[in-house]
Amino acid sequence: MSGIVGAVEERRVIKININGREYEFEIGVDIQPGTTLFELLRSRVGLRSVRDACLGDGSCGACTVLVDGDPVLSCMMLAADCHNRKVETVEGIAREGHPLIDAFAKNYAYQCGYEAPAFIVTAKALLDKNPNPSEEEIVEALSGIISRAGVYPAVISAVEDAAEALRKRGVS
Amino acid sequence: MSGVRALRSFKLVNAGSVDEAARILAEGNAWPLAGGTDIIHLLRFRVLPDGMYPDVLVNLKTISPSLEYINYQDGVLRIGALTKLSAISRDAAVKERFAALAAAAGSVGSPQIRNVATVGGDIAQFPRGWYFRKPDNRFHCLRKGGDTCYARTGDNRYHSIFGEINGCVAVNMSDVAPALVALDAEIVTNKRTIRAEDFWDVRVPRSTVLEQDEVMLEIRIPAPPRGARSSFEKFAVRKAIDFPIVNGAALIGDGLARIVLNAVYPVPYRARKAEEILRGRTDAINEELAEEAADAAVSGAVPLAYNGWKVQVARSIVKRLILPGTRR
Ligand SMILES: Cc1cc2nc3c(=O)[nH]c(=O)nc-3n(C[C@H](O)[C@H](O)[C@H](O)COP(=O)(O)OP(=O)(O)OC[C@H]3O[C@@H](n4cnc5c(N)ncnc54)[C@H](O)[C@@H]3O)c2cc1C
Ligand code: FES
Numbered sequence: 001m002s003g004i005v006g007a008v009e010e011r012r013v014i015k016i017n018i019n020g021r022e023y024e025f026e027i028g029v030d031i032q033p034g035t036t037l038f039e040l041l042r043s044r045v046g047l048r049s050v051r052d053a054c055l056g057d058g059s060c061g062a063c064t065v066l067v068d069g070d071p072v073l074s075c076m077m078l079a080a081d082c083h084n085r086k087v088e089t090v091e092g093i094a095r096e097g098h099p100l101i102d103a104f105a106k107n108y109a110y111q112c113g114y115e116a117p118a119f120i121v122t123a124k125a126l127l128d129k130n131p132n133p134s135e136e137e138i139v140e141a142l143s144g145i146i147s148r149a150g151v152y153p154a155v156i157s158a159v160e161d162a163a164e165a166l167r168k169r170g171v172s
Numbered sequence: 173m174s175g176v177r178a179l180r181s182f183k184l185v186n187a188g189s190v191d192e193a194a195r196i197l198a199e200g201n202a203w204p205l206a207g208g209t210d211i212i213h214l215l216r217f218r219v220l221p222d223g224m225y226p227d228v229l230v231n232l233k234t235i236s237p238s239l240e241y242i243n244y245q246d247g248v249l250r251i252g253a254l255t256k257l258s259a260i261s262r263d264a265a266v267k268e269r270f271a272a273l274a275a276a277a278g279s280v281g282s283p284q285i286r287n288v289a290t291v292g293g294d295i296a297q298f299p300r301g302w303y304f305r306k307p308d309n310r311f312h313c314l315r316k317g318g319d320t321c322y323a324r325t326g327d328n329r330y331h332s333i334f335g336e337i338n339g340c341v342a343v344n345m346s347d348v349a350p351a352l353v354a355l356d357a358e359i360v361t362n363k364r365t366i367r368a369e370d371f372w373d374v375r376v377p378r379s380t381v382l383e384q385d386e387v388m389l390e391i392r393i394p395a396p397p398r399g400a401r402s403s404f405e406k407f408a409v410r411k412a413i414d415f416p417i418v419n420g421a422a423l424i425g426d427g428l429a430r431i432v433l434n435a436v437y438p439v440p441y442r443a444r445k446a447e448e449i450l451r452g453r454t455d456a457i458n459e460e461l462a463e464e465a466a467d468a469a470v471s472g473a474v475p476l477a478y479n480g481w482k483v484q485v486a487r488s489i490v491k492r493l494i495l496p497g498t499r500r
Contacts, residue, residue: 033184033229034215038176056176056216058209059413061284063176070258070287075176076209077288080184081233122284143412144282 014083018045019092031079038063038074040082041089049090049117050074053146061145064118065089069129071122071144090117093124099165100124100158107158111149118145123159131167133159179215182226186234190362190387193230198385202228206254206293209285214298217307221316224377232387239389240290242266247395253292253388257348258283260291269395272402272421276351279406282413292388294348295359295371296380300415301331301342304377314340315377328476330417330435333483335474337374337438344372344379345415349440350432351404352391354421360390372439379439400425400454405492407485418485422493427452431469431493436486443469446490457494466491 014025023045025031031040041050054060056075063075066088094101100120103109110116119142126133126141133141138159139152147155184205187193196202203226205211211229214220232239232254239254244265251260260266261278280286280294298304303311303322312318323331323341332341352359352368359366363386373381382388396402402423408414416435420443423430429450431443446469453461469490473483492498 027184032178032181034179034181036176036179036212038174039178042174052174052176056212058213058281058285061282061413064284071284072288073209073284076212076285078184078208078212081208081231141283144284146413 012080014080016040016079016082016084017086018047019088019095025079027080033078033080035079036075037065037067037072037077037079037082037087040079041065041074041087047089047091051114051117053114053148059146060115061122062115062118064122064145066121066125069125071125073144088121088124090120093120098124098162099169100127100162103158103162103165104155107154107161109151109154109158110147111151115145115147119147119155123155123162126159127163127166131170132163135160177216179212180218180225182215183228184231185228186231188234188236190235190389193232193235193387194362194385196228196230197387200227202226202230204387205229205231206233206290207256207288208293209289210293210297213305217305218309219298219305219307220377221309221312224316239292244269244395249391249393249395251291251391251393253390254290257286257289257291257294261286270351270355270393270402272351272354272404272423273348273393275404276347276406276419276421279404279416279419280347285413291348291391294346295352296378296382296388297346298377299340299342299379300345302327304342314338315342315374317376324476327478329478330482331476331479332437333470333473333475333479333486334437334441340374340438341476342438343435344437344439345435346440347404347406347416347419347434350419350421350434351402352393353432353440353442354423354430355393355396355402356423356430357391357393359388360392362387362389365392369440369442374438396423397426397428400428403493403496405489407489418482418489420486420489420493422490424450424457424494425454427454429454431465431490433469433486433489436482443490445469445471446494450494459495462491462494462498465494 041047051062053062239252241252257277267274357368404421406419420433429447433441446465449465
């Protein structure tokens with residue numbers, strides 16, 4: 001066992017780009033090996049759009065964020081696994097002035113809004129890869145997020161509106 | 173405040189090579205770490221008894237050369253054990269020639285889970301039975317070194333319909349597993365090559381035959397014969413974020429039939445009697461033959477008190493695998 005302990009007690013610095021800003025966390029000092037991305041974003045960085053509705057069971061999707069452009073569950077990911085990667089939350093997407101934010105508001109794509117950040121980041125990842133998704137593709141992309149209020153139809157309209165706004169922007 | 177519990181603590185080692193990973197695993201109470209989605213669940217909810225948790229997690233994602241790849245060449249598909257399920261479900265060669273695997277990988281959990289979960293982790297996942305998974309080791313069941321399988325007398329609506337193994341009636345919930353058995357895959361480790369059929373077991377607390385210092389490296393699958401078609405079917409309450417109630421995969425055609433059900437037995441279940449009925453008759457498949465094979469597939473069923481309904485579900489899955497497009 002001594003060999004293992006020697007190897008792991010070596011401190012390691014995790015560098016993560018969060019919403020365009022570079023952060024460094026030292027394992028054993030700022031975070032633990034078992035700190036999840038969820039805890040890191042909420043408690044260390046203060047990004048309160050990252051939420052849970054299933055106590056971290058992996059089954060609600062409310063904690064979704066983008067890692068290197070792909071939607072992942074921050075509750076099911078170790079912060080240490082995000083070393084040298086790019087993390088985006090809805091705060092960053094809003095700051096960019098992404099049309100999804102307006103489109104969600106105009107379509108009333110939420111009741112309480114608890115899972116709206118998860119829908120928005122996931123839709124952003126979809127639109128980055130597929131600027132003109134079909135309804136079926138939108139439903140599939142967003143299928144990992146549960147809305148207790150059942151706002152799904154409004155969410156689909158919002159994503160379609162944002163896609164159109166992005167295409168118009170691209171043209172002008 | 174958020175109610176998400178912190179994980180039980182552990183030490184994390186980034187392995188640089190397979191040999192290094194194996195060496196650390198052999199030294200003590202250490203587990204391989206792939207995507208981490210199953211391990212995080214166990215550590216967060218304190219599913220296991222004290223003494224059964226790892227002191228160390230050995231991160232396999234830092235191994236070089238990387239174990240994340242898909243490569244189809246000379247009639248053999250090779251998938252690195254750390255390949256994400258999302259990549260497998262989208263790969264053109266997998267979709268074209270190994271349709272059952274693409275569909276199975278694409279049906280796991282949700283897009284977010286598939287972006288992180290690996291194929292090796294899916295087939296090695298720990299039991300999912302609700303007694304096993306109840307937080308804080310509420311039910312110290314057989315699979316955790318206890319002396320009772322609570323599901324035998326308790327609520328067993330989702331449990332085995334083909335009996336027990338080593339006293340346990342919790343089912344194997346992997347979606348990928350039946351596809352690998354149907355396609356006659358091999359799992360290559362740092363120690364040996366294991367046929368998919370022989371890969372699962374009922375142990376404390378694991379579900380595979382892997383040894384303490386054994387690392388899966390690659391899944392290898394021969395291309396099916398030209399005339400054969402592979403398919404996957406899954407029955408779950410919801411389309412997304414839901415484990416199978418019953419799933420199944422088949423490779424049928426060219427006189428050949430391999431039909432495998434999962435979530436019906438503690439390890440993937442080969443429906444051999446159904447295979448026998450179809451063998452040599454795959455050119456003559458019709459409704460009648462499919463019915464006969466589906467009946468045969470569940471003829472050995474010994475349902476528990478609350479899961480007789482699953483026999484019907486399993487029968488329908490087999491029929492759908494044989495006759496694509498059937499709704500019963
Ligand atoms: C909400 C939710 C829904 C889910 N739904 C489904 C579903 O519908 N169908 C389904 O099949 N699964 C489902 N799962 C389970 C999921 O597929 C697994 O958690 C995942 O595949 C595990 O992969 P991982 O890479 O994250 O594994 P990890 O958590 O890293 O590892 C899991 C186990 O495999 C071992 N392991 C991993 N890689 C190797 C290797 N290369 N060599 C040796 N040992 C290894 C680990 O030591 C550990 O014991 C679901 C999970 C969640 C949280
Ligand atoms: S908190 Fe529910 S999926 Fe992460």
